[in-house]
Amino acid sequence: MLITKLCFRLIILTTIVNLCVSCHNNAEKKIPKQEIVSEEGTHWWAGITADGHLMPMDSTYSHNLIGDNKGNQIQPLLLSSKGDLIWSEAPFNFTFKNGTIVLDSVTGDIVNLKAGNTLKEAYLHASDSFFKPSGKLPDELLFSAPQYNTWIELVYDQNQEDILKYAHAIIDNGFPPGVLMIDDNWQEDYGKWDFHPGRFSNPKAMMDELHDLGFKVMLWVCPFVSPDCDVYRDLVSKKAFLVTEARESIKSALPQKDFRGNPKPEMVTWWNGISAVLDLSNPVAVDWFKSNLENLKEKYGVDGFKFDAGDTDFYRQGISDKNVTANDQTLLFGAIGLDYPLNEYRAMWKMGGQPLVERLRDKNHSWEDLQKLIPQMALEGIMGYYFSCPDMIGGGDFTSFINDAKLDQELIVRSAQCHALMPMMQFSVSPWRVLDEKHFNAVKKSVELRSKYSSTILKLAKEASLTGEPILRSMEYEYPNQGYATIKDQFLMGKDLLIAPALVKGQKEKDIIIPKGNWKDQSGNVVVGPKKITVKVDLNDLPIYVRQN
Structure with a gap:
């Protein structure tokens, strides 16, 4: 059965590669x-x-x-x-x-x-x-419940004991189970996609326990292979990597083959070192990569994958088997995720309309980066990437949380409120660990609010998969040419839900633009637009208005 599935997927991949090659060949003329x-x-x-x-x-x-x-x-x-x-x-x-x-x-x-x-x-x-909508949806749990990522709590010390502690703490602190993402360094090495035996004594038992708690589990993966492992040596012989381009200035000094006569892989510098990068235009490389993913699913019960890296930058220097562009290598990495309803990507090219989860790049623990969430999420929507996630609550850049970093409790609350009614909501830093009771309760309230509107969010996601209409929308999208194009601190979910989170430190009042129509707030008061109003935004407040038909 596994062989049949892989053969079918390779046929799909071959079709995409041929399209990429065709685009590359047609693009050789400069316009x-x-x-x-x-x-x-x-x-x-x-x-x-x-x-x-x-x-x-x-x-x-x-x-x-x-x-x-x-x-x-x-x-x-x-x-x-x-x-x-x-x-x-x-x-x-x-x-x-x-x-x-x-x-x-x-x-x-x-x-x-x-x-x-x-x-x-x-x-x-x-x-x-x-980029027509595919009619397909990523796993519904990604929308209906908060997501949890182990990155900020464990960083590179991903291990069985602490992952289970994190999962139990989620439940014990009154948060609902959802998708749990085990981040980078759970594996033996980059390219050796199995649980590290020194940090995971019984990964199958861990997976079973997480499932029993109500979680679905994703693992972090990337298209890199460390050059000092047996997997690398095997894949070199199969020509699975991008190879070094012969540069005129060093052709005579730098041979383009290794001592075994294999094409010399291009070594790519990335945030975790120097690695060979898979050539995704080569079915051999994709077959090997997917076989590893399927093994993790069948051996341990893994539910899906967080596909990190895949940036065009990593493909610019090497030569591929089919001579496809760096951009199309990114597209081919995205195509792999189509086989997994539980997926997440940060880097993407030309895959709008597909059932792929697109996350904003890592944000700092800062008010400035919090204020970027709404306009960046709105832009994703009108580029066809509407199944989107606004990074991690409080920020996903781990350097903001280590050593003597000072956390802003108010920022974490406002970040949670901003996430609460977006297409997806993802925690990483543990609110129960870093917040006092007042701020922690405010975060819990935002989770409860999401639960109240989860059916609405899921309904909008299903509609997006059929119509292509963004889930999260800017004011300009729904109310065009009325002077709303530069509004970046409030947004619409569909056409009936207006959300205006507080995004400024110490903010006590917020100006909100109410568009044409009758809009009911959470207290039952109806505001008739268009008009500008000013409302109080105490720590627990997230202004929400529902359009009345």
């Missing part, structure tokens, strides 16, 4: 620089998630999509508030300045059209034309 002038007052959004807080683009902005995903999802798409869209199947470099977009280094045909008069019309046309 002349193009200049697009938009009408006055037009706002533009570009498909670079990590810069969502800079959208809509101000007077000047530029980015090269070729081999640079900025540590997050990218999409070869620009959308305007006036219904314009720009798309290319190949990556390109662009500059926005004073309403004019200049495209250069273009290697694929550019689609430039007017799909209507609004951001929503432009997006829906792009979705229908270039």
